[in-house]
Amino acid sequence: MRFVNHSKFYIHGLNQEKMLNLLSKITKISEIDRKSKVQTSFLCPYFEYKKVEKVLLEHGMKIEKIEHFGLAYNLKRCLTSYGLVGALLCFAVFYAIESQFVLQYDIRGLSTLQKTEIVGFINQNFSSYKPSIDTHKMENELIENFNSISFVSCMIRGQTLVINVKEKLMPEQMYGNFSPIYANKDGRITAVNLISGTLRVKVGDFVRKGDVLVEPYTVDTSGNIKKVEAKAEIVADVYNQGSASHFEHFVEVVRTGRYVVQNQVLLFGLKIYSYNEKIPYKMYEVEKEEVRLNKNILLPFKMQKIKVFELVENVIDSKFDDVKEEYIEKAREKALENVSNCDKIKEEFYNLKQQAGVTVVDYCITTEENIGVVDDC
C-alpha cells in the first residue's frame, strides 16, 4: 500500500497541452505520460482530485478512469464500506450484551458434592445477568441449602462465576468403602494383619476364590454393630498348577516335499481363467497366494496361485524317560503362567501319573501372596 495520497487520471481528448497548462495553475501535476496524441495519464494530489475532475469535465475532456492511492483513500474506503461498518457495529452490540452475562462456572474444592448439583441450584435461583447477581446472597443460600458446605465464597471474574467451596468433615461412618474383603485366589492362609473390620478366617484355613475374609463392621462390647472400612493384609500360600501329557505312540503328519500348482485369474472375485492340474495325492494341504496383475483400479485383475502339498502320516514311538525333562519343563511353564512377577515362590514339586501309554506331569508352584481384595461391586 502506498501511503502518499494520489489520484491518477486517464484522459482522452484533443489539445491536451492546453488542458495540462490549465491544470498546472490549479494544482501540481506529475508523472505526465503522453500515451498518444489523444491519450494521457497524470497524477494529482488526492485531496485536489475533485477540482481537477471538474475542470476536465468543464473543458470537454473524457475521463477514462481515475485511480486513487494512499492511506487517506484506503481509510475512507474502509469507513464507507457499509458491510464492514455494519459487522463491526453488530459485533460491538453483541459483545456489549453478551459480556453482561455469566457464561461458565468454575467450582473448586468439591469432594463429595457434585458440580451439577451446585450449578443446578444456581441456575434455578439466580439469573445469569451479572448486575443482578448478589454474591453475598448466593453464598448464604448455598450454605443454607447444602448441609455439607461449611464455607463458600463467590465472585464474578469476567464472564465466569468462581465458587470456592469448603466441605464439612464428616464422621468416619459417613464416608468410606464398606465392602468386605474377598479372596481372589484359592490358597491356605499363612499370615493375617487386621487393621479394621471383623476377621472371618484364621491362619491355616483353606479358602477358595470369592470367600469373605474380612467383614466391614465391628461389634462393640454391648453387641452393637458399627460400620467400618474393611482393611487387612491376608497372606496365603497359593498353589499354581500346570500339566503336560506324553504319549508313547502318536501320529505325526508331515509334508513330503511334492506339490502341484493351480492358477486362477480373478476379476472382482469371479474366476476368469483357471488352470487346474489334477491332485494326485491322498492326503494334502492347500496354500493360497493372491497377486495383483496390474495397477488398474477399474479392472483389478488378480492371479490366485494355489499350491497343493502332499502329506504323509508317520507313527512316532517315544519313550517318556528320553523326554522326561522336556515335559517337566513344559508343565512348569504352564504353572508359571499363573504366577505374577512380584509373587514370592516358596516351593516347587511335581507328580507323575502313568496309565495306558500316557504319562501326565503335574507341576505345582507354591507362592506366597496377598489374596485379600475389596470388591466394589
Place this chain on the structure above:
Amino acid sequence: MFNFFNEIKENIKNPKGLEFTGFNIINLSGHLLYVEGHLGLINLSKEMISFKVKGGVVLVQGSEMLLSELSENTIKICGIIKKVEQI
C-alpha cells in the same frame, strides 16, 4: 534565504549589462531538466517537449522523455535529453 540562481547572477561578470530575469533551466547529466519560469506547455511527446518562456520558445529534444512534474511556473523533465534549444 540562499538562492542558487541569485548566487550565480551576482558572481558573474556582466560587462554588457544583459538582463537575467525570465527563466532558468538546469540540465542534470542529460537525464533531468529543471525549468523555472515557463509560461505554458506547447507540445508534449516522448521525443520532443516545447514550452513558452519570456522572449520565445524552448525546444527540448530527446527520447523516452516524461514530464515528471508540471506546476504553474516549474517543469521537470526526465529521460534522455539530447538537445535544449531556445528559438
